[in-house]
Amino acid sequence: xxxxxxxxxxxxxxxxxxxxxxxxxxxxxxxxxxxxxxxxxxxxxxxxxxxxxxxxxxxxxxxxxxxxxxxxxxxxxxxxxxxxxxxxxxxxxxxxxxxxxxxxxxxxxxxxxxxxxxxxxxxxxxxxxxxxxxxxxxxxxxxxxxxxxxxxxxxxxxxxxxxxxxxxxxxxxxxxxxxxxxxxxxxxxxxxxxxxxxxxxxxxxxxxxxxxxxxxxxxxxxxxxxxxxxxxxxxxxxxxxxxxxxxxxxxxxxxxxxxxxxxxxxxxxxxxxxxxxxxxxxxxxxxxxxxxxxxxxxxxxxxxxxxxxxxxxxxxxxxxxxxxxxxxxxxxxxxxxxxxxxxxxxxxxxxxxxxxxxxxxx
Numbered sequence: 001x002x003x004x005x006x007x008x009x010x011x012x013x014x015x016x017x018x019x020x021x022x023x024x025x026x027x028x029x030x031x032x033x034x035x036x037x038x039x040x041x042x043x044x045x046x047x048x049x050x051x052x053x054x055x056x057x058x059x060x061x062x063x064x065x066x067x068x069x070x071x072x073x074x075x076x077x078x079x080x081x082x083x084x085x086x087x088x089x090x091x092x093x094x095x096x097x098x099x100x101x102x103x104x105x106x107x108x109x110x111x112x113x114x115x116x117x118x119x120x121x122x123x124x125x126x127x128x129x130x131x132x133x134x135x136x137x138x139x140x141x142x143x144x145x146x147x148x149x150x151x152x153x154x155x156x157x158x159x160x161x162x163x164x165x166x167x168x169x170x171x172x173x174x175x176x177x178x179x180x181x182x183x184x185x186x187x188x189x190x191x192x193x194x195x196x197x198x199x200x201x202x203x204x205x206x207x208x209x210x211x212x213x214x215x216x217x218x219x220x221x222x223x224x225x226x227x228x229x230x231x232x233x234x235x236x237x238x239x240x241x242x243x244x245x246x247x248x249x250x251x252x253x254x255x256x257x258x259x260x261x262x263x264x265x266x267x268x269x270x271x272x273x274x275x276x277x278x279x280x281x282x283x284x285x286x287x288x289x290x291x292x293x294x295x296x297x298x299x300x301x302x303x304x305x306x307x308x309x310x311x312x313x314x315x316x317x318x319x320x321x322x323x324x325x326x327x328x329x330x331x332x333x334x335x336x337x338x339x340x341x342x343x344x345x346x347x348x349x350x351x352x353x354x355x356x357x358x359x360x361x362x
Contacts, residue, residue: 021268022067025084029060029067032091036060039099046098056094063087078171081268085167089160096153101144104152108133108144115155118162125155166340170269173336177274177329184281188244191288195240203235204243204291206305215239215311243291244284246312247319251283254320258330267340271333279326283319290318 039045040053066083096104096111112133119126128151132144144152195201205214207227212219214234255276291314294305305311 021081022069022084025063025067025088028088029064032088032095033057033060036091036095039095039103042100042103044100044102049098052094052098056091059087059091059094063091077268081167081171082164085164089157089164092160093153093157096156097149101149104144104149105136108136108152111152111156115159118159118166119155123158125151125158129155163340167267167269170267170271170336170340173333174269174271174274177271177278177333181274181278181281184278184285188281188284188288191285192241192244196237199235199237199239200232202292203231204239204288204295204311205231205234206295206311208306211306213305213307213311215242215308215315218308240288242312243287243315246315247287247322248280248284250287250316250319251279251322254283254323255279258323267337271337275326275330275333278329279322282322282326286322286325287315287319290321291315 036053036056040049042049046052063084066080066087069080096107099107112129115126115129121127132148132151203214205212205227207213210220212227212230212234214231214236216236216239217234219230219234258279259272259276291311294314305314
């Protein structure tokens, strides 16, 4: 049995140890439980109101069990949220099925707003509810018949299903970003470890005029002599880790600067945090790859750095430049967050993102 059901009058309705989303859900569940009892006792409720009310309260009890748990361990938060949301939504649909017709009419504006937020304008269920609302305003109907009730409940069920799918899309995107972040981090660590074991494989060294320059060492060298033996001797096992660390720090600064373009979210999934973490291993790898491209003379005019300080400086630049690759991921993430609670707004966001030319980050 839930804590809310056992709480004494005037006592706490939830455990303070519950996680934040669970706290909000417990308050909502307590309100719905009271409404289920109240509507079942109304004289004009549907004949099967007591049975439906008991079933609705069982759904709410299932939601309470999930909401009263302490913050779930890593990787299980989505399962708890799905349990809460699906059971609450099932209870709402049952409540609408036995609610007295006049009370259902009073709920119509709120239900219509919920439908408009989650169903697209061309959806026939949304069109039917909008037509119903317009007819009620024109004729001042005081109660809804059973056929109209079924139309409304069907539209609300579709709306709540759409809301659940929006949450699933947000969680799926966040999990993908976390997975890519972990993969890039493992690649960065593996690359650094490989180069630490054998730094002569791909030394990040340059040959300006009469000199060999590496991230942690340099020495004079004749331009007519083969530089590879000197590269192998000067290459240090910490070179790659130093470059990756500099790139990671630069990416962290870029991530902090990008926060001004991100808005918070009311969904219980930390998409902005996932997007920020993605930049860190990306910056570490772009710093290394950028310097390797320069060493291979892929960038004309930037093939010979004169000092170790210049190598570190360019690692900073390439680490910050990861924003060129992650900017579109940031926009995609913000569009997915905007889609929660607004089907039409999500469509406009998709059109804006994929129809406008890419801009150079500030």
